[in-house]
Amino acid sequence: MPVVVKLTPKKEVTVEGGKTAEKIFEELGLGKDIIAAKLNGKLIDLTDIILEGTLEPVSIHSKDGIEILRHSAAHLLAHAVSELYPDAKPTIGPPVEDPPGFYYDIEMPPISSDDLKKIEEKMREISNRNYKIEKMVLKKEELLQMFRDNPFKSELIKEEVEDGGKSTAYKQGNYVEFCTGPHVPSTGYIKAFKLLNVSTAFWRGKEDNPKLIRIYGTAFPTKEELEQYLNMVEEAKKRDHRKIGAELDLFIMRPEYGPAFPIYTPKGAIIRNELIDYMRELNAKAGYEEVWTPHAFRTTLWEKSGHMSHYRENMFLMELENEEYGMKPMNCPGHILIFQRKAWSYREMPARYSEFGTVYRYERSGVTNGLLRVRSLTQDDGHAFVRIDQIDQEVGKLIDMIQEVYYKTFGIKELRFKLSTRDENNREKYAGSDEVWAVATTKLKEVLESRGLAYEIKEGEAAFYGPKIDVDVRDAIGRYWQLSTIQLDFFMPDENHFDLKYVDENNQYHHPVMIHRAIYGTLDRFMGIIIEHFAGAFPLWLSPVQVRILTVGENAVPYANQVFGKLKGEGIRVDLDTSTNTISKKIRNAHDEKIPYVLILGEKEVSQNKVSVRDRKMRQKNLVNIEEFIGKVKEEISTRALEISFCETK
RNA sequence: GCCACCGUAGCUCAGUCGGCAGAGCGGCUGACUUGUAAUCAGCAGGUCGGGAGUUCAAUUCUCCCCGGUGGCUCCA
Numbered sequence: 001m002p003v004v005v006k007l008t009p010k011k012e013v014t015v016e017g018g019k020t021a022e023k024i025f026e027e028l029g030l031g032k033d034i035i036a037a038k039l040n041g042k043l044i045d046l047t048d049i050i051l052e053g054t055l056e057p058v059s060i061h062s063k064d065g066i067e068i069l070r071h072s073a074a075h076l077l078a079h080a081v082s083e084l085y086p087d088a089k090p091t092i093g094p095p096v097e098d099p100p101g102f103y104y105d106i107e108m109p110p111i112s113s114d115d116l117k118k119i120e121e122k123m124r125e126i127s128n129r130n131y132k133i134e135k136m137v138l139k140k141e142e143l144l145q146m147f148r149d150n151p152f153k154s155e156l157i158k159e160e161v162e163d164g165g166k167s168t169a170y171k172q173g174n175y176v177e178f179c180t181g182p183h184v185p186s187t188g189y190i191k192a193f194k195l196l197n198v199s200t201a202f203w204r205g206k207e208d209n210p211k212l213i214r215i216y217g218t219a220f221p222t223k224e225e226l227e228q229y230l231n232m233v234e235e236a237k238k239r240d241h242r243k244i245g246a247e248l249d250l251f252i253m254r255p256e257y258g259p260a261f262p263i264y265t266p267k268g269a270i271i272r273n274e275l276i277d278y279m280r281e282l283n284a285k286a287g288y289e290e291v292w293t294p295h296a297f298r299t300t301l302w303e304k305s306g307h308m309s310h311y312r313e314n315m316f317l318m319e320l321e322n323e324e325y326g327m328k329p330m331n332c333p334g335h336i337l338i339f340q341r342k343a344w345s346y347r348e349m350p351a352r353y354s355e356f357g358t359v360y361r362y363e364r365s366g367v368t369n370g371l372l373r374v375r376s377l378t379q380d381d382g383h384a385f386v387r388i389d390q391i392d393q394e395v396g397k398l399i400d401m402i403q404e405v406y407y408k409t410f411g412i413k414e415l416r417f418k419l420s421t422r423d424e425n426n427r428e429k430y431a432g433s434d435e436v437w438a439v440a441t442t443k444l445k446e447v448l449e450s451r452g453l454a455y456e457i458k459e460g461e462a463a464f465y466g467p468k469i470d471v472d473v474r475d476a477i478g479r480y481w482q483l484s485t486i487q488l489d490f491f492m493p494d495e496n497h498f499d500l501k502y503v504d505e506n507n508q509y510h511h512p513v514m515i516h517r518a519i520y521g522t523l524d525r526f527m528g529i530i531i532e533h534f535a536g537a538f539p540l541w542l543s544p545v546q547v548r549i550l551t552v553g554e555n556a557v558p559y560a561n562q563v564f565g566k567l568k569g570e571g572i573r574v575d576l577d578t579s580t581n582t583i584s585k586k587i588r589n590a591h592d593e594k595i596p597y598v599l600i601l602g603e604k605e606v607s608q609n610k611v612s613v614r615d616r617k618m619r620q621k622n623l624v625n626i627e628e629f630i631g632k633v634k635e636e637i638s639t640r641a642l643e644i645s646f647c648e649t650k
Numbered sequence: 651g652c653c654a655c656c657g658u659a660g661c662u663c664a665g666u667c668g669g670c671a672g673a674g675c676g677g678c679u680g681a682c683u684u685g686u687a688a689u690c691a692g693c694a695g696g697u698c699g700g701g702a703g704u705u706c707a708a709u710u711c712u713c714c715c716c717g718g719u720g721g722c723u724c725c726a
Contacts, residue, residue: 103721110653199721200653206723211653214721242719246661255717256699311726330726364651364724365717373725463726477720487726516726552685580683588687602685614686 001052022046022185025057033221035060035184036068043068045135045182060189060221070095072133072184073193073219074102079175080122081106081215090177091152091203091212099478100229101218105201107152108213116215120195130188131172135181139166143178152203153178192226193219239476241531242370248536248593250527250544251371260368260375262524267544270573272378272523274542276356278409278640279380279519282401288354288382293334295358299324305333305492310464314361331357332489332516335383336498344502349512350390354382356523371528372481378523385493385500385512388436392443395469395486398517399447402471402484405519411642412533416472416480417453419444423460431465432490440488440513441467465491466513476532483521483529489514537594537616540636540644547574547633548595550586552602554578559606563599563626570630572637591616596644597633619647 003017005024015024021037021044036058037044043064059065074093081088085108093104111119138146140161146169147153157178161167170177172187184190195217203209220226237243245251250268253261264272280290299317302308307315307329316327328334335353344351358378367373386394406412421441422430430437444467448455455469462468466488472480493500493511501509520526530538540546547567551560557578567574577586583600590598600612610623632646 197720198654201722202652211722213653216721253718259717305726307726314725332726361725366651366653366722367724369719465726468726482725489726550686552683554683580689582683582689583685585688586686591687598686600686604685612685618687620686 003050003052004054006054006056017051019049020047021050021055021057024050024055030057033060033065034058035065035189036182038064043182046185047135060184066100066221067095067097068182069184069190069221070100070102070219072187073190073217074104075133075170075172075175075177075179075183076123076126076187076190076193077102077104077119077195077215077217078106078177079126079172079187080119081108082175083126084119084122085109089150089152092156099218099233100220101196101216103214103216105203105212105214107203107210110200111198111213111215116195116198119215120193120217123190123193123195126173127187127190129173130186132186133183134171135183136169136171136176137166138169140164143167143169146176147178190219192221192223193217194226194230233477236476236478239532239535240370241372241476241528244531244536245371245528248544250531258375259365260363260373262371262374262376268527270544271527271538271542275520275523275526276380279356280354282405282519283354283380283382286352286397286401287350288352288384291335291338291353291355293328293331293337293355293357295360296325296327297333299326301333301337302326304497305330305336306497307333314363316360316362327360328357329359329361331355331359331379331381332383332492332514333498335381336492336500336514339383339385339500340498344385344512346387346502346504346510349502350384350386350394351512352382352384354380357381371524371531372475374524377525379518380520380523382517384515384517385502386515387502387510388439388513391440391488391513391515392447394515395444395447395488396450398486398515398519399451399453399469401519403451406471406473406484409640409642410530410533412473412529414474417448417455418458418461418470418472419448419455420458420461420463420468420470422462422467426460429464430462431494436490437467440490444469444486444488463487463489465489473529475529481525481529483526484519485517485521487516489516537596539640539642540596540633541638541640543594543596544573545575545593545595546572546637547597547599548590549574549576549599549601550583550590551576551578552583552600554580555603556601556606560601563601563611566626567630570634572630572633587614591618597629597646599629613647615644615647617644617647619649621647 001017002014003024005013005015005028007013025034034057036046038056038058039050040053060069074095078090078093088106088108091105091107093102095102140157140163143157143161144154147157168180170179170181170183195215197216199214201212201214203212218229220229248267249265251262251264254263299308311329315329318325338353339351356378358376360376363373363375384394406415422437468485468487470482471484472482474480490513492498493514500512502512503509549560549564551557560576560578564574564576594616596616598614600614605611608623611626611629612622613624613629614620629646636644
């Protein structure tokens with residue numbers, strides 16, 4: 001029977017079937033980098049016999065090929081562990097796309113980083129033995145017999161293989177894996193790999209299940225690619241906001257007095273305040289009225305809002321004069337009190353309140369992280385109280401706002417939109433009627449789709465009070481963090497909670513829907529993300545010091561003072577370095593501090609009443625008029641330009 | 651909270667197989683008065699995260715605690 005072999009998307013040949021994919025490719029003269037095949041679009045092993053269909057070679061350099069390589073590398077890891085620790089019980093070990101690599105969860109005694117080296121050596125040894133990786137097709141009973149000593153694999157076989165059905169296992173040397181494959185042809189294909197770290201995980205992610213050792217590693221088709229990746233990781237570590245935050249003196253932590261309570265220094269506070277000013281402008285444009293609410297309330301409020309029953313473990317609570325108080329973990333109940341102060345007409349909806357509200361959440365000790373996960377956090381919070389027919393328009397405006405902020409103003413392109421819906425099998429966990437959920441979820445979906453945004457649906461991740469759209473952004477080392485959020489809430493406005501109302505044109509009362517939203521998410525996490533995004537080289541409007549004046553020789557000092565005063569008078573954040581350091585040293589310091597522009601003032605500038613401008617990208621424009629420079633700088637600041645461009649030569 | 655690793659000067663890090671604690675940068679002082687990515691010299695700076703134990707002697711070994719990092723879990 002004929003097999004159509006697609007050599008490239010355009011080039012096809014037809015060959016006779018009935019032999020292995022490997023044989024077919026070999027006869028067509030394909031190289032050794034072919035490690036698997038695709039039959040009618042499905043990945044298979046080279047050793048599979050092909051009868052008919054469309055067959056494509058899968059190169060180790062392709063996306064599929066690399067995934068197979070990493071999957072096989074995970075097996076190699078489990079194989080090595082099994083040789084070194086005969087009692088170890090491998091569970092699952094998948095490839096991971098982001099960050100690129102793989103892991104394997106194994107039940108075994110805890111290991112150290114020295115052990116990791118040993119395991120890696122053993123992997124190399126097994127790779128060099130170049131075992132053939134052989135596929136075995138086995139009946140369910142045979143598989144259960146084969147893995148009878150491994151309760152994890154047995155559980156998987158019971159679940160995944162039908163009674164009376166068959167599945168596959170792969171054998172390399174004495175090591176056998178229950179796995180559907182495909183895999184590289186032999187262990188010798190896995191050459192460029194490295195084990196990265198060890199942690200723990202729970203079987204199937206449940207805290208009460210057995211604890212497993214998770215070993216992370218990565219693998220690439222070539223040693224060069226592996227090296228390149230490891231270098232990239234090293235480079236990324238230099239952008240870590242904790243490192244840059246200390247170097248540029250933006251914030252400090254004093255864990256002995258307040259673990260995960262960030263303290264913002266003068267320079268960091270400038271960035272925070274610039275971020276606030278910008279968002280304040282956007283909020284005002286979007287119809288939000290800024291409010292302010294206290295940092296603590298009696299727990300009577302938190303009981304009414306449901307926080308005492310749903311969020312108590314994360315709250316800072318205190319008792320005073322026999323009354324219990326709680327630091328606010330969220331701003332919404334405060335905003336609800338503001339909404340409740342008067343009667344509302346349908347004509348006045350939506351009502352919108354915003355607040356840069358600092359909230360306090362007791363996060364478990366192992367989860368905090370620099371500015372990215374803290375216990376005191378300031379949200380660019382806002383609540384819109386809307387009629388149900390206004391949901392889509394309101395959400396649409398927020399999506400536009402998110403896009404403007406991230407794409408345009410900050411140049412952050414890699415956003416991950418998530419639509420979190422309720423778990424349809426557990427409806428009782430959620431508040432509100434089926435109809436309302438259906439309408440709200442559909443509306444959110446439509447808003448995303450009408451804007452052509454790719455999004456992931458996260459079933460079961462909705463808040464109990466309503467579905468939501470979240471936006472995640474990556475940090476320097478590739479972890480995703482949630483920043484923006486748009487949450488629909490039918491719960492707090494209802495009659496069992498705050499019983500919020502507006503009256504319609506027929507004099508009927510309705511509950512408004514609450515939209516909880518934050519664009520940055522929190523100033524803290526957002527600052528962490530942009531520090532890494534810009535690697536500390538902020539756009540001019542955000543830079544704590546926008547211009548530094550450097551003098552060459554003491555004769556230039558009076559003139560430098562004059563220029564300094566002029567820039568300061570224009571509202572530019574400027575400082576002055578008249579130290580006796582060499583000009584080289586002053587430039588180096590400014591560069592290390594990522595100061596956008598430096599003015600170099602020496603004899604020439606003094607005598608001609610000009611300035612020489614050098615930017616942090618080492619571009620320079622000599623002897624220009626001060627006014628010209630000031631004009632351009634002010635323009636870059638007021639337009640919140642992403643790039644510094646004064647020294648650009650066209 | 652769980653597991654592994656880590657904690658030495660403001661920062662980056664060396665060091666002690668148990669015997670008076672080191673460097674570079676930064677800071678201070680002085681000299682130099684400088685033209686595009688580190689001028690030279692001197693000085694100061696440490697309860698070696700905290701507590702307990704073993705020891706003639708602990709920064710080093712043991713235990714407990716605190717904190718950090720990476721994961722896991724959690725994340726209204």
